Amino acid sequence: MTVLKSLLKAAAWTGLAAALTATSLAVHADVGTGQQLYPLFTYRTGPYAPSFIPFGAGNLDYIRYVNEVEGGVDGVKILVQECETAYTIERGIECYERYKNGYKGALTSSIFPHSSGLDVALTDKARIDKVPVVSPGGGQNIATDGRVFPYLYPLVFDYWSEAQIVVDYVAKQVGGHDKLKGVKIATLYHDSGYGRDTIEPLGILAKKYGFEDIQIPVPHPGEQQQAQWQQIKRAGAEWVFLRGWGVMTPVAIKTAARVGFPANRIIGDIWSGSEDDARPAGDAAKGYLAVSVFPPGTQFPVLESLKKKILDVGKSDLKDKSKFGTVYYNYGVIEAIIFIESLRVGHKKFGNRPLNTEEGRWALENLNIDEKRLNELGAKGLISPLRTSFDNHKGDSIAAKIIQWDGKKWDNRSDWITADSTLFASLIRAKAAAYAKEKGITPRDKAD
């Protein structure tokens, strides 16, 4: 009897599970036909959710604006499909596999993994599947060489250029590059692959300009930095380049104040330069500087349109309206603009229809968002001009602004500072060539 009962019960459960699996995995009607898929990799849960929430909102709000106010991109509607990764690589790979071939008839043109770790993990898969993987501000610098990495797009920014921009800014403050000789610049970095990335370029720059390069690691998560800041004081550093992540940044600013290091001599990295990095440090952060590729502010025409047509009519994804115009929100808007602009480039060549991955790749390596286009978009000052080519997947001019925290919000301290792209180009190409050799890849020699 009990056996029969448990058998029946089990059969019922199996049936239910099968039904659930079937409904969840069956291909429904092709509701996506004629639309362009925008797979949005989210991390609304997990430790990094607080930075995703405004970032995702900026992204979604701009797409919504394009769909509902502008009637799509050249008439092509964007279908957004969210996929939660919780910032883990395993779930990210699942999301990639889920959406790399499109969804319900909507085509995928490119994937934005929203995680540097996932970007690295997708390197081989992207090449084999021929799916463009785009990481604005967070890609692998080596992948700038599009001849070796046809499917990786580390657009907009890299940490080597950041090191250059910081040194250029310091040079300007001390009165020119020739005055850098003997200046002590300490780099306080998060001890991880991300943090260590600037050791090599700063070494080269120190040799070139004669400043003294002091490298000090902070172990993750960086809640204790007394020893490091004592070391900075003892070494007599005049400037600190703070390459923090998460809690490390506010702790650094507070500890600096405690040991008497002025905040306006600390230049934060792009991931140390959001409102949530400076605000928790309280008064100690007043005057704190940061590099910014995703400038905060609501005065850009595109943000004003978003406010009027999306935010004020209750269509925004933002629950906390005070996050509008913050660094992470604007980062989301910028990423969405880049995605939409890549589609426009593709439409000019292939016609006004959804693009597939191969067409998406072509579009991404023929981007040309110049000053004129930025004006039309209402994004002048929000994005620096971006032009890519088959052998340059980052953009030919990498620029950032320096912003300063006034205790409540960020103010611009400089216009775009452009990094000298020729300085490291050959070194990065050599690294890419070594990678090609290790993996047995034949680099492309011309655009296709």
Place this chain on the structure above:
Amino acid sequence: MSAIPPTWGTLPQGSATSPRRVLTWSNAVALALLITLLIGVPTLASDYWISSILIPVLVMGVAGLGLNLLMGYTGLVSLGSAAFMSIGAFSAYNLLLRVPFLPLPLVLLVSGLITAVAGVLFGLPALRVKGFYLGASTLGAQFFFEWLFTNFHWFSNDSQSLTISAPRLELLGWTIQSASDRYLFVLLVSALLIGLAYAVIRSRLGREWMAIRDMDTAASVIGIHVAPRVLQSYAVSSFILGVAGSLWAFGYLGTADAHAFNLDKSFQILFIVLIGGSATVWGNFLGAGFIVFTPILLNRLVEFSQLGFLGDQGALANLEHLIFGALIIWLLIKEPDGLSSLLRRLIPHPRSAPVPEALVS
């Protein structure tokens, strides 16, 4: 149990020509399953199923198997399973890189052996401490190796991002690259490891482990050398975990860093053993299936059920975690012996089924 004695282990008296039967009912099922997995799956399943569900389930199942030998069969606690996986992955990477002439099977074997040595070292405290205290010492392994592989850059060949990425994987001229290639490779290695586990469990060694698990004092009284057996258990368990680590890094993720093998992963493996069933072989794969597939299934259910109107996406994403957690608790209450016992009740155990006279001989 039925009145008929179990057929395994009973060698027919006086007959040298007919040893233990090879084609039992369960072996036939296993063979059929293997053939399906080998030929059916790569032709029928899509890349999505292979890359994001089947491969991780297999690898995590193997990892669960590794821990289960230690936990389920010898009765020792470990919270450092992921650390042993990372040792395997980093050893395999360095062997592939620095000893390029070494063929892939040998690389896996050697990296497994290196992990076994580490396992024995970190198993030494098991000779003196038990239970929770032992858990703490294996937790030490977890933190030590994550620190080691992050701070000594030689292990990742001074890679700037500290990640290890597989050089081209080749097996007798077969380049393992596409999803189905990687799947077949993982399946093959898993099958070998399952075979190894069975061989060990059914040997004298396995029976002595179980005696130690059931009562170590009694085991030593009947003449079992507890200390070497315990260390051997650590060695075999770590060997399997080490190979699983290589598979995870190169067969599944493609790249990995030390943080891919963090404490979360150790707990995941622990849950696989608890959910799959302690002291089982196949249960680990059921447990792995549950741990890997359920969150994805929940996510897709939410996606297809159009629940978006209920709340914002963030709340839904958190809801999935809640449901998953509730499911685990429910399962542990309903099936304290794991999914494998559920399965055992549903499918009559082949060994207790009547066997035709002719076959018993």
